Amino acid sequence: MSNIFGNRLKELRDAKQIPQRQLASFLEIDTATYCKIEKGDRRAKREQVIKLAGVLKTKPKELLMLWSADKVYDIIAEEAEAVQILNVVAENIVIYKKEKR
Amino acid sequence: MSNIFGNRLKELRDAKQIPQRQLASFLEIDTATYCKIEKGDRRAKREQVIKLAGVLKTKPKELLMLWSADKVYDIIAEEAEAVQILNVVAENIVIYKKEKR
DNA sequence: CCTACATTTGCCAGATAATGTCAAGACAAA
């Protein structure tokens, strides 16, 4: 699996020497749950990601990007034409943004 | 919403002048359900996509790509940095494939 | 307008998947 979000989380947490227990209580969840989030066994909720960015003093954008990237990765990793899928999506986003104006 | 999969489905179906009812019974689902799939209110299952490719005489790969693209789109459309997310994922896929060898 | 057929929508039930907790196990440092 990919889990770039969880990895980054651990990186930041280690750098600040904060135990999982502390972040868990901050998010008001079990340490087990937090552990799973970090390992990629569970997905954090969007608001939790933002909260974490706050405590870890990172930009929410950074974490949200990694968090979303993991979700996308899970979808396309199984597919043969993974990279092509990304291209299709990219094209459509551009189109959508054009129409939006 | 995006729904490039459903749109393509309708395109193919119209071209062949097949009523929804017929494709629905082929997939052994209600016409209402099929309708929702085409409109993007419901997601087809992977095997259904493949079956549909068969009846509509298209390459399964094409439909599967669009089908996956919709799923990816739903995830990142809400996010501000949508395009960047795609880049992050693309990078990670490359890395993963390198490690795989 | 009326009929026949196709498509769409709303609401509900069953299936499936995700999320979290608890309890127990593994690991590391002292």
Added chain:
DNA sequence: TTTGTCTTGACATTATCTGGCAAATGTAGG
């Protein structure tokens, strides 16, 4: 061994998804 941290597995609870049914709407032809 003891203490604190992290990890894992089994289970309960929720939330989400999928499909069916019934009713509504749309579309032609007569």
